[in-house]
Amino acid sequence: MRIFLASARLEDIHWAWENGLVDGVLTSDAELRHAALDGDGEARLRDLTKATTLPVCTTVRAIRADDIYTDARDLARLSDRLIVQIPFFEEALSTIRRLSAEGVRVAATFVFTAAQALLAAKAGALGVHVPIDTLDGQGLDGVPVLAEISSVFDLHGIECDVVAIRPHNSASFTACAMNGADVVAVTTDVLRGLLVHPLTDRALDGFLADLGSRPRVPVAP
Helix, strand or coil, X not given: CEEEEECCCHHHHHHHHHCCCCCEEECCHHHHHHHCCCCCHHHHHHXXXXXXXXXXXXXXCCCCHHHHHHHHHHHHCCCCCEEEXXXXXXXXXXXXXXXXXXXXXXXXXXXXXXXXXXXXXXXXXXXXXXXXXXXXXCCCCCHHHHHHHHHHHHHHCCCCEEEXXXXXXHHHHHHHHHCCCCEXXXXXXXXXXXXXXXXXHHHHHHHHHHHHHCCCCCCCC
16 A cells, blocks of 8 residues: 655655655645745646655646646646546546546546446546545545445456545544555645554653663773
């Protein structure tokens, strides 16, 4: 399973990449503009693609089919490591298919059911992005959706990544990993939270106490 960092902050991405914690970056136009000092989201996206060798997922900035196509082509020209995220709805299907046929790496976002995931994969998406945060926020459990999509893809030999978007804590992250997610995209706060446990401080205190009780070895003259 791979981990993507859901962030447009260069310092967060460098930290996660240099520590070997992530396999890619996931961001959006709004996050890019917010992270850029001058609000130039496209410039920040170029910076992200140059900062590491990781794949970078970003969203189109349109909802009409022709505009989606034009924007996706423009984004794809920025780097061959870009994956263009396109919202999954009827008008976008032909665009997903066309872009995929032209070699643009496309992922379908806002996938909420196994049926939608199957159709997105048939249209040419290389990944289906399931918004765990949105489903959980509506009182729905996103994990069974992941399991259903994974089962359908495995049953029919479909080569398409199942991507869990923004689980909100360690338990949700683990559930996604155990239920078929090929990729889990987490925020920096959640990723840092995965590194610790309530018993971590107690264990470190005990470790330091053990070190302090060790007899000192005399240094030879």
